[in-house]
Amino acid sequence: MVQNFTLLIPLFPLLAFAIIALLTRSRNRLSAWIAILGVILALALSLGVFLEALAEGAELAVNPFYGAPIVWYPYGTATVNFGWLVDPMGSAMLFMVPTVCLMIFIYSVAYMRHSHTGKDGHTIHEDDPRYARFFALISLFTGSMLLLVISSNLLQFFIAWEIMGFCSYALIGFWSFRGLKEHHIDDAQVGRARAASIKAFLTTRVGDVLLMTGMILLFITVGTLDFTQMFSPDGLNNMLLGEPPIGALQWPTLIALLIFGGTVAKSAQFPLHIWLPDAMEGPTPVSALIHAATMVSAGIFLVIRMYPLFVFDSQTGGFSMQTVALIGGFTAIFAAVLGLAQNDIKRVLAFSTVSQLGYMLAALGIGAFVAGSFHLITHAFFKALLFLAAGAVIHAVGTNDMLKMGGLWRKMPITFLTFLIGALALMGIFPFAGFWSKDEILLEALRLGFFSESGAAPLVQFVFISLATAAFITALYTGRQLFLTFFGKPRDQHFYDHAHESPVTIWVPLAILALFTTVIGFWNTPFAPAFTGYVGEAGLVGLPVPFEHHAFDQLALISIFVSLGIAFGGLFVAYFIYGFRPVGAGQPDPLERLGIIYRALASKFWLDELYGYKINLDGTARAGLLVRFVGLLSRFSYWFDRTIVDGLVNLVGWFGRIMARLWGWFDKHVIDAIVNGSGSVTGEIAGWWRTMQTGNVQNYALIAVAGAMAFAILFLLRSFT
Amino acid sequence: MDIWTLITDPFVTIYNLLRSGIIGLLASLGVPPDWIALIVFLIMGIIVVTAILIVAPVMMMYMTWLERKLVARMQDRVGPNRVGPFGLLQPIADMIKFLTKEDIVPEGVDKPVHLLAPIVVVIPVILSFSVIQFGVGMGAVDLNLGLLFLLAMGSMATIGVFMAGFGSHNKFAMIGGMRAAAQIISYEIPQILSVVVVVLLAGSISLNGIIEKQSGLFGLGWYFFYLPVGPIAFFIFLLAATAEINRVPFDLPEAESELVAGYHTEYSGMKFGLFYLAEFLNTFIISAIAASLFFGGWQGPFVQQIPALGIAYFFGKTIILIGIQLWFRGSLPRIRVDQLMNFGWKRLVPATLALILFTAAFLWAYRVLNQFLTGLGG
């Protein structure tokens, strides 16, 4: 009966946060161990719940582990309760999140120790000055992520969501100020971190407002925020009762779109993806934890949780799922293309994350629920692996710029190997995790788009083409990254000499994650679809219709070869450009020959300049055109006020003066008298009124008593009549 | 009603005889029953009150005598020996002197406050007598909350001291009054808390209830012998109570060397006599409380057979405790004001709080053990 303790899972990391923040923040190592202990305890409990959930099997989907014992506040006849809800997908998240977190925590113990060269030439190792704070914050983050996963109602979900948003903000801006003794960051980094944290926070805020609006509307129309009650047939049908809000737009569509707005911001989908690349200014474990594995996937998880609403909407003729598919498909290819032209090793991965999240949403949008969910799980593992490995490289080399690396595989074989596994998984090459999940999505898109019994669906066809192209580009940029970083000759001898193999606490988590990346895909192969059976066989809470599942057929075989072909094609092109003839020291990227296209890609299609917030390498930042346009608008209004309006006033004054001269005596003694008179009357009245504010407490109290007296008189009058 | 009862328990017997006599008389006169109840209540009440109000000043007068004699002996002097045998009539002479002294009211005093202060000081002391159990069945009232009542009366003393200090229009009186008030409130806490230990042991706040619980074999049932909490609680109580009534060695408010006579600097004649009376009666009251709480009050050998012995036991114990306090007075120097406050708040209060928790834990453990052993037997 481990399930009854589900609510305790987030408690351990939160407790660790409290202990570190309140008690042990001056003890670095102790804080780290407390944080790790918190995650280990959460992991143990999560695994217990996970195993119990596995034992339940697919039935769990319709009868999830559910309990809402903590009454938070009552309203009317009902109450808002805190509780837990674990369905198959939730249990898979419960397996994935603490595992990845634990690895990242262990990794951070060494990662947050920086080395620099002292005055006497020796290498000095010392902890980051905010070491304990780092662990406190990631503990808080982990706790809230776990709370989000097990939430039994949307409000609880939203609370956890917001805490994560705060953690993300605080951790992106982790280096946004610089102590005297900090050698590992410079002022440019400080400026970038500061701007990036604000950018991330404000951008996601847009989505949060949408999500909150959706939540409020949901509460108004359905009358509850509890998932199990909300998705009961009555609950969803309640939404159709009211008058449609805007024209043909139905309530479910509007609410689903608003909630999806939260996802767009949190999971960095077009057009709100702009914050994620800049969020790479945070420490690498943060990028791995928050911006690859968990927080951004929380957005996807929101769609998964609210999936019955989306399905209900499309059944009643809404277009929310199509929107999801469209945005997901577009983002997948859009971000992949952008990833091509980045030189920062982490930014490539950031765009890759955006692109992969687009994959998941596209899958969910076309109805391939299981494929999208599975990709969420596998992606978390291999993307965390990639980030951590990239972080190990950065930590060893001391720069983010791939053009300054090269040939590193000799220096860091273990890191190279794990990065290679992650990269192959990302490209979708057999037998690593990404292959199975990505193939599944492509297969579903192919099947639904071209071979559906209900006829061809142009949108799904677009999604398929977009995703297939994105897969090709993914392989291309991943190959580029691989070749630039690890192969060829060192392009900067200084950095190359500085490089060294990582300490054991860094490579052991890498190895474990690599192991997971290798094996996790076999949970759901087309031949033995265990995950599909577990997650999809019985549908969802409130949607007890099994997801369509096809046995292994010819189409699946074709799809495997197609996706493998695409991946190898991309890898081959990458080899042709970067591996065959390695980029030498000081040489520009071969892609620069594309000219304007390259510059468009490198500057991310100037979207930051258009409506975002452009953060330069030197730490300065500049608002985008749209933002500046608003600024200009207000400046124009100011100017308008000063010149036109004031001018008019002045004109009137001038006119009045002329008039006064014309009328002379009469004017002075009549018009002015009236003006002065009204002014002084106003002054008199104001002077009288303001004495009400005597500042004397007893006066105020007397007025309160006079109010009570008025009631007494009222009462007397009523009782005597 | 036999002669044996009259001999062994004279006061209660006489009281009951009187009561039944009056009831019979009134009933034969044809007075309605509720009037009878009222009249009997009034008459018996007045008798009891008068008896106690006669005993109390006499006690006080002979306590002054005892003090002078004892302290004199301790200091190798003789003490009063001119008025009557062994100076036994000295207190009466003192009283006459008080009555005939001129009452000097300095100018500038707050007259009503100055006049009321000694009265206010005396009232709670007298009221305290109403719940003291002098012997078997010989208390004026046995309240359910007798002990708490006594403590409440004790806490009223501060008001009188304040009035005396404020009303006197004198710096020394003012400082003495403020100091006395600060000292009283500082030591009231440990006093009240140390009593809680006894309440915990007895499970009752009624004085009679507490005394009856101590009916062990020849005094071994006294709470003083409840090791280790009993003696500690007793000593804390004795210290705190001594300090609360401003007796030596805690008589800082009337430290002659710095404050002349404290808050009664400007009092003379009978008003001063009242302060004097209150101080001695207070000594008696706290000794009586200590005797009741820790030494079994009227409990003693053969008290069940001969209830009259209870009075002797009670007064004997009380007088011994008074003697201890006089012994303090004869031998201890006065302590400094900062020592006084530090000792109260930093030592006594934490100690009593710990003692209460320890006693509670002890009782709980005892109960658990008891249940366990009973379970073994059954």
Place this chain on the structure above:
Amino acid sequence: MDLFGVISQLVFLLVAVLTLAAGLATVLLRNVFHAALALVGTFFGVAAIYLMLEAEFLAIVQILVYVGAIAVLILFAVMLTRGMMQTEDSNINSQWAWAATAIGVLFVGLFILILQVPWKISGQPVVGDTTPALGTALLTTYLLPFEVVSVLLLATLIGAFIIARE
């Protein structure tokens, strides 16, 4: 009404008149020290009222806390701020007439309200020692407030210290 009823009512009226007189004195006496003493008198009156309501524990607590502690606190405060005490020309501020009028009407309203409402009387006589029942109530039903009291006292202490400290 029998004899004891009459006596009860007489005693009640006596106590009530004394209490109200002391209360009025508290409010009207010019000297704050005297007013504080009158306040003590009021506290005694209220304690007597509690006794008539057969709440003996509360009556004694009233004396112990109000007379023994709060009154002392007030007296200390009076002493500490005594420098200003005798220089006042009047103890009543300028709005007293308004206040008296408003309060008078309020009282009349309350009084009529009290007389008009048909109060439901269902009390049983209180016999025996009720303090253990009170302790039980504090330890069971009112456990949380009971513990919160200690926190409140802690907060009071720290707050008052910080405000009053020199």
Place this chain on the structure above:
Amino acid sequence: MLERYALIGLFAFAAITFPILPLVLAFLFRPKKPTRLKQSTYECGIEIQNEAPEAQSIWVQFRVQYYIYAILFVVFDIEVVFVYPWAVATNQMSLFWLLEMAVFILILVGALAYAWRKNLLEWV
């Protein structure tokens, strides 16, 4: 219950008259010869500086330390009010009973410790 307090009431009446009686007696017996010198405020033989009776001649500015002790006293006095019902509620005696009061007392000991730590208990 009330008849006991009726007797207390009687006692209170007596207690009020008891100190008044000797005062009245003394009023009858004692001489009354006030002089200016006799009635002056006692100042250890030093002349009073300010002759006006209503003046601030006896005015002493007391330190706030007195008030600090008074607050401590009030707080602990109220604690006592809650301790007594607890102490007699022996039918509740259990580990819970014990721990509740332990928590209650420990929080107040925290208050005392605060005062101690901040040197508020020092009579300077």
Place this chain on the structure above:
Amino acid sequence: MINDIPLNYFLSLAAALFCIGLFGSLARKNAIAVLMGIELMLNAVNINLVAFWRYGSPDPILNQAGIVFALFVITLAAAEAAIGLALVIAIYRSRDTVNVEEINLLKW
């Protein structure tokens, strides 16, 4: 007693005491006197609580709500007095007055 004195007596007494206290807190100049008025009001409230407990509760021994509430009110009154008087003393030290009419920094 419960048969001899009607509940109205106690309620009227409490109302009168409350009004007196209210007057004190509204009309006195001395801040300490204002606080004393508030204490009177709290006392009046307590009388009401206990009276309703005594007359309204079907089992006043078992149901100690009135007493408990009165105890809590006393506690709060003490806390209020301690803090309030501390404020008065602090103001006295900084502004050398306890006259409420002169403590009007929030004027206009």
